[in-house]
Amino acid sequence: xxxxxxxxxxxxxxxxxxxxxxxxxxxxxxxxxxxxxxxxxxxxxxxxxxxxxxxxxxxxxxxxxxxxxxxxxxxxxxxxxxxxxxxxxxxxxxxxxxxxxxxxxxxxxxxxxxxxxxxxxxxxxxxxxxxxxxxxxxxxxxxxxxxxxxxxxxxxxxxxxxxxxxxxxxxxxxxxxxxxxxxxxxxxxxxxxxxxxxxxxxxxxxxxxxxxxxxxxxxxxxxxxxxxxxxxxxxxxxxxxxxxxxxxxxxxxxxxxxxxxxxxxx
Amino acid sequence: xxxxxxxxxxxxxxxxxxxxxxxxxxxxxxxxxxxxxxxxxxxxxxxxxxxxxxxxxxxxxxxxxxxxxxxxxxxxxxxxxxxxxxxxxxxxxxxxxxxxxxxxxxxxxxxxxxxxxxxxxxxxxxxxxxxxxxxxxxxxxxxxxxxxxxxxxxxxxxxxxxxxxxxxxxxxxxxxxxxxxxxxxxxxxxxxxxxxxxxxxxxxxxxxxxxxxxxxxxxxxxxxxxxxxxxxxxxxxxxxxxxxxxxxxxxxxxxxxxxxxxxxxxxxxxxxxxxxxxxxxxxxxxxxxxxxxxxxxxxxx
Ligand SMILES: Nc1ncnc2c1ncn2[C@@H]1O[C@H](COP(=O)(O)OP(=O)(O)OP(=O)(O)O)[C@@H](O)[C@H]1O
Ligand SMILES: [Mg+2]
Numbered sequence: 322x323x324x325x326x327x328x329x330x331x332x333x334x335x336x337x338x339x340x341x342x343x344x345x346x347x348x349x350x351x352x353x354x355x356x357x358x359x360x361x362x363x364x365x366x367x368x369x370x371x372x373x374x375x376x377x378x379x380x381x382x383x384x385x386x387x388x389x390x391x392x393x394x395x396x397x398x399x400x401x402x403x404x405x406x407x408x409x410x411x412x413x414x415x416x417x418x419x420x421x422x423x424x425x426x427x428x429x430x431x432x433x434x435x436x437x438x439x440x441x442x443x444x445x446x447x448x449x450x451x452x453x454x455x456x457x458x459x460x461x462x463x464x465x466x467x468x469x470x471x472x473x474x475x476x477x478x479x480x481x482x483x484x485x486x487x488x489x490x491x492x493x494x495x496x497x498x499x500x501x502x503x504x505x506x507x508x509x510x511x512x513x514x515x516x517x518x519x520x521x522x523x524x525x526x527x528x529x530x531x532x533x534x535x536x537x538x539x540x541x542x543x544x545x546x547x548x549x550x551x552x553x554x555x556x557x558x559x560x561x562x563x564x565x566x567x568x569x570x571x572x573x574x575x576x577x578x579x580x581x582x583x584x585x586x587x
Numbered sequence: 588x589x590x591x592x593x594x595x596x597x598x599x600x601x602x603x604x605x606x607x608x609x610x611x612x613x614x615x616x617x618x619x620x621x622x623x624x625x626x627x628x629x630x631x632x633x634x635x636x637x638x639x640x641x642x643x644x645x646x647x648x649x650x651x652x653x654x655x656x657x658x659x660x661x662x663x664x665x666x667x668x669x670x671x672x673x674x675x676x677x678x679x680x681x682x683x684x685x686x687x688x689x690x691x692x693x694x695x696x697x698x699x700x701x702x703x704x705x706x707x708x709x710x711x712x713x714x715x716x717x718x719x720x721x722x723x724x725x726x727x728x729x730x731x732x733x734x735x736x737x738x739x740x741x742x743x744x745x746x747x748x749x750x751x752x753x754x755x756x757x758x759x760x761x762x763x764x765x766x767x768x769x770x771x772x773x774x775x776x777x778x779x780x781x782x783x784x785x786x787x788x789x790x791x792x793x794x795x796x797x798x799x800x801x802x803x804x805x806x807x808x809x810x811x812x813x814x815x816x817x818x819x820x821x822x823x824x825x826x827x828x829x830x831x832x833x834x835x836x837x838x839x840x841x842x843x844x845x846x847x848x849x850x851x852x853x854x855x856x857x858x859x860x861x862x863x864x865x866x867x868x869x870x871x872x873x874x875x876x877x878x879x880x881x882x883x884x885x886x887x888x
Contacts, residue, residue: 335691335692335694336691336692338691339691339692342688342691343677343680343688346677346680346681346685346687346688347677347680348679349679416677420676420677420678421675422675422676422677424642424671425675425688425732426692427641428663428664428667428669429664429689429692429693430663430692430693431657431658431660431663432658583644585637585642585644586642586643587633587637587642
C-alpha cells in the first residue's frame with residue numbers, strides 16, 4: 322500500500338471528536354438535557370416546600386432552612402442530573418445498534434473496543450455537561466427561593482463540593498450507561514433494565530441493606546455525592562465510590578468485549 | 588488513492604444456526620477490473636462481503652484484502668470502501684454530518700465530505716436529514732461513504748438497487764472509471780443483466796457455494812452465439828466451422844463462437860438462404876439461471 326501525503330491523525334482524539342460529533346449532530350441530547358433541567362428544578366422546588374412544611378406533623382424531623390444542613394440539602398437537589406446522564410449513555414450506545422450505524426463505525430475502526438472507549442470518554446463529557454447545566458439552574462432556583470425565606474448562610478466551599486460530586490457522579494454514570502448499552506444492545510431492554518434496577522431494586526437495597534447497598538453502583542454514586550449531604554456514614558469515601566463506579570463500568574465493558582461486542586454485525 | 592489490492596476468499600464457511608449461508612467458498616478478485624458477484628436471493632453474497640469486511644466472523648476459512656485480514660488494515664477506510672445493503676444511517680443526522688462522522692472516525696480529511704457528496708450528486712441534499720431520503724438517495728450516500736477514503740478496493744452490495752435509469756447508467760460509467768484507475772471493484776447483484784455491461788469478470792454463487800468464477804466473455808462463449816433460421820440447415824452447417832452449430836428445438840440453429848456478421852457472411856458466400864439471423868443475447872441470463880438453479884435445488888435435496 323502506498324502512503325499518501327496526508328498525515329495520519331492520532332487515533333484517540335480523532336475518535337473522541339467523532340463521538341462528540343455523533344452526539345452533537347442529532348437532537349437526542351437536547352431532549353434529555355431538558356428533562357434533566359426540569360427534574361433538577363422540580364427536585365429543588367419540592368425540597369424547598371418539604372423543608373418549609375416539615376416538622377409540623379409527627380414524621381421524622383427534616384433539617385429546616387434555618388440550619389446549615391437544611392440549606393445544603395436544598396442546594397444538593399441541584400445535583401440530580403445523574404439519572405439523565407445514565408440514560409444518555411445508554412441511548413448513545415444502543416442507537417448505534419438500532420440504526421445500524423455501528424456497521425460504519427466498525428468499518429472505520431475494526432478494533433471495536435476503541436469505539437467503546439471513545440464513546441465512554443465522549444459521554445463522560447456529556448454527563449458532566451448535564452450536571453453543570455443542572456447545577457446552574459438548580460442553584461439559581463434555590464437562591465431565588467431562599468430570597469423569600471429566613472435561612473442559614475451557605476459557603477462557597479460547600480457549593481463547590483456539591484458541584485464537584487454532582488459532576489463526577491454524572492460523568493461516571495454516563496460512562497456506566499455506555500457500558501450497559503454495549504452489553505445489552507437492545508435499546509428498550511437496556512433502558513428499562515437500567516431504570517428498574519436504579520429506581521427500584523437498588524434504591525431499596527441501598528436504603529434497607531446499606532451493608533450491601535454501599536457496594537452497588539447506586540451506593541457508589543451516593544458515596545460520590547456524599548459531599549452533597551445526601552449521603553451518610555455507611556458509604557465509601559468519595560474516591561472509593563468513584564473508583565467503584567469506574568470499576569463497574571469497566572467490568573461491564575469488559576464483559577461486553579468478551580461477548581456482545583464480538584458478535585456478527587449483520 | 589491507495590492502489591487496488593487483490594481479494595482472496597479461501598474456504599469460507601458461515602453457519603447461522605441451522606442455515607449454512609456460505610459453504611466452503613473460494614475465489615479471488617483482481618484489481619483493475621469490475622467483478623460481478625452474482626447469485627440469487629439468499630445465495631450468501633452479503634454474508635461473504637461482511638466476512639471480507641470483518642463484520643461477520645467466519646465459521647471456517649479466511650478472507651484477505653491484499654495479504655491482510657480487514658481487521659489488520661492500518662487505515663481501513665483508505666484501503667477499502669464498502670457500501671452494504673441495510674441502511675446504517677441515523678435518521679436524524681444530515682447526510683453531511685453522517686459523512687463527517689465517518690471521516691473523523693477513519694482519519695480522513697473533512698474536505699473529502701463535500702467532494703464525495705458532489706461526486707454522487709447529493710450536494711443539494713447535504714443538509715437534509717437522512718430519515719427523509721429516498722432509497723436511491725440512500726444508495727448514493729452509501730456510495731459517497733465508500734468513496735470517502737479514496738480507497739483502492741470497493742465492495743458494493745447491490746449498489747444499483749433503487750437507482751433510476753439515469754443513476755444506473757451513471758453508476759456503470761463510474762464503476763468502469765474506477766476500475767480503469769486500477770482499483771479493485773466487486774459489485775454484487777442478483778441479476779446478471781444489471782451488471783452485464785459493466786463487469787469483466789464474474790463470480791457466481793448459489794446456495795453459498797461457488798458455481799463459476801471466470802471472465803464474462805467465457806460465460807458469453809458458453810451462452811451467446813447466433814440464432815439462425817434457414818430452409819437449408821445442412822448447407823449452412825457445411826459453410827461454418829464444424830462443432831459450432833447446434834440444432835435447437837424450435838427449428839433454429841445456434842451457432843457459437845461467431846458474431847452475427849460472420850455467420851451472415853458465411854451464408855452469403857455459400858449461397859444459403861436465411862430467414863432469421865440474430866445474436867442470442869438473452870441466452871446469457873438463461874445460462875445464469877441454469878447455473879444458479881442446479882446447486883440450489885441440489886442443496887435442498
Ligand atoms: N444474521 C443472520 N442470521 C441468520 N441467518 C442469516 C443472517 N444473515 C444471513 N442469513 C441467511 O444466510 C443466507 C444468505 O444470506 P445473504 O444475505 O448473504 O444472501 P444474499 O446473497 O446477500 O441475498 P440477497 O440477494 O437477497 O441480498 C440466507 O439464507 C439468510 O437468510
Ligand atoms: Mg444481500
